[in-house]
Amino acid sequence: MLFEYNKFKNFMEKKNMAFQKVYIFIFEIFICSLMIDYQNLEIIKLFKKEVKISLCTMGRKENLYVKEFVEYYIKLGIDHIFIYDDNEQNTEKISDALGSKYKNKVTIYENIKDKINSQPEAFTNCYHNNFNKYDWFLMLDMDEYLYIVNNTLKNYLSNKIFNKCDFIKFHWVIPNDNNLVNYDPRPLFKRFRGHYTKSKIIKSIIRGNIQGLKYWVHSPIFSPKKNTSCNNEGKIIFNKKINFEGLNQINIKNAYIIHYRFKSTEEFINKYKRGYRNWFGKKLNNFLKRTINDFFSVNKITIKKINYIEKELNLNLSEYRKKINK
Numbered sequence: 001m002l003f004e005y006n007k008f009k010n011f012m013e014k015k016n017m018a019f020q021k022v023y024i025f026i027f028e029i030f031i032c033s034l035m036i037d038y039q040n041l042e043i044i045k046l047f048k049k050e051v052k053i054s055l056c057t058m059g060r061k062e063n064l065y066v067k068e069f070v071e072y073y074i075k076l077g078i079d080h081i082f083i084y085d086d087n088e089q090n091t092e093k094i095s096d097a098l099g100s101k102y103k104n105k106v107t108i109y110e111n112i113k114d115k116i117n118s119q120p121e122a123f124t125n126c127y128h129n130n131f132n133k134y135d136w137f138l139m140l141d142m143d144e145y146l147y148i149v150n151n152t153l154k155n156y157l158s159n160k161i162f163n164k165c166d167f168i169k170f171h172w173v174i175p176n177d178n179n180l181v182n183y184d185p186r187p188l189f190k191r192f193r194g195h196y197t198k199s200k201i202i203k204s205i206i207r208g209n210i211q212g213l214k215y216w217v218h219s220p221i222f223s224p225k226k227n228t229s230c231n232n233e234g235k236i237i238f239n240k241k242i243n244f245e246g247l248n249q250i251n252i253k254n255a256y257i258i259h260y261r262f263k264s265t266e267e268f269i270n271k272y273k274r275g276y277r278n279w280f281g282k283k284l285n286n287f288l289k290r291t292i293n294d295f296f297s298v299n300k301i302t303i304k305k306i307n308y309i310e311k312e313l314n315l316n317l318s319e320y321r322k323k324i325n326k
Contacts, residue, residue, distance in 0.1 A: 051158045052079050054134040056126035058112075058119050060086040061274045062142040063097035068187055069142045070102055076146065077153040078105075079134065084122040085110045123215040127206065131213070137206045139215060143260040144203060145188075146170065149253070156255065157205070161234030166207045166227040167220060169237065171250050172199035172259040177299045180264040181308055188260050196258075197298050198250050203257055204229075232256070262295050265305045269312045288313070296320060 055078045059066060070081060085094040085108055095108045112118045123139050130137075136157050138146065148156050162168060175192040184191065204219045214221045229237045232255045262268040272291060292309065299305070301324055306317045 051135045051154050052133070053077065053136045053138065053153065053157065054079060054130060055081045055138040055140065056084075056123050057081065057140055057142055058084040058086055058122050059094050059142045061270070063087070063092055063094060064183075064185075065142055065188070066094055066098050069145075070098060070106060072145060073138075074102065074105055076148075078138070081106045082126045082130070083108045084112050084118070084126070086112055086118060086122075120214070120216050124213070127213055127215060131208050131210065134208045137208065139206065140203055140257070143263075144172075145258040145260070146255065147258055148255045151254070159234065162230060164228055164236070165230035165234060166210060167229045168205040168232065168234075169202040169219070169229060170205070170232055170255055170257045171252055172201045172203070172261075173197065173252060173256050174199055174259050174261050174298055177262055177264055177268075179300060179302065181304050182266045183264050188263070189258075192260060192263065198252065199259070200250060262299060265308050268295055269309060272313070288315075292317070292320075 055073055057069070062069075066083075073081060081102075083094055083098075083106060087094065093108075093110065095110075098106065098108075109122075112122055126139075127137055140146065146153070157168075173196040176195045176197070178192050178194065180191060202218060206213065206215075206220055210227065220227075231237055231251050233251065233253055262271075272288070292315075301320050303321075303324065306320055306324075309315060310317050
């Protein structure tokens with residue numbers, strides 16, 4: 001009887017060992033499958049190239065704002081920023097105002113100072129010097145902030161809806177002045193928030209590796225037969241116009257540009273005084289009336305603002321005083 005029991009016991013122990021081996025084998029298969037899945041994910045990451053984005057910009061008397069501008073776009077996901085310093089000779093350089101914190105992310109050029117019509121030349125130069133190094137190029141002024149709705153910039157530009165797009169056009173939205181007459185050092189987004197005016201005017205993001213491209217102030221000069229423009233939803237725009245008001249239907253669904261065009265009254269006047277040299281040169285005085293009208297089309301007309309503008313520009317704004325009393 002004892003012999004039969006020991007025989008049965010040995011049989012069960014061998015059986016358990018067999019079951020254990022089966023369990024171990026199944027477990028090892030499971031672990032291997034997890035490792036293969038992980039490796040496949042890593043391989044996919046290796047083959048899926050992360051989109052590289054650069055920003056070309058130009059600054060004339062923007063030293064108060066350059067740090068905020070650079071920090072915003074680095075956080076947004078820009079890989080490198082190229083700044084063309086258009087400050088007057090013998091004044092503070094943009095590099096001095098920015099400091100060395102972002103020297104690995106920012107390149108500053110100072111060879112365009114005091115040139116008329118320098119922005120198209122600078123942006124075209126920026127593109128052709130780097131066109132094969134980046135997938136996309138933003139061409140923006142230092143008062144323009146691209147805002148992506150519920151997404152990151154890199155995910156947004158990696159979307160397959162833009163696969164056929166050479167240019168993506170974004171509309172401006174212009175914040176009002178929040179009734180601020182004078183400058184204060186708070187960030188722009190804290191000083192000017194609330195009401196925005198939508199604009200037909202656009203700026204463009206450009207795909208890299210386009211041969212012979214030339215850039216104007218708001219958009220590239222291109223051939224509709226060779227290049228494709230899209231809106232912020234990736235829909236192709238069949239429009240032969242190259243001017244900056246080429247999109248009559250305003251669309252800010254997925255992305256738009258917050259253009260701090262005026263800021264406070266003081267900053268608006270300072271912007272005017274520095275000169276719209278790229279556009280008007282010696283014809284700047286002919287632009288004044290339209291500029292003030294644009295300012296008051298977005299911002300509330302008040303006595304304080306009128307008094308400030310009249311004093312700084314030696315003007316008579318009686319026509320705007322009459323509008324207050326209506």
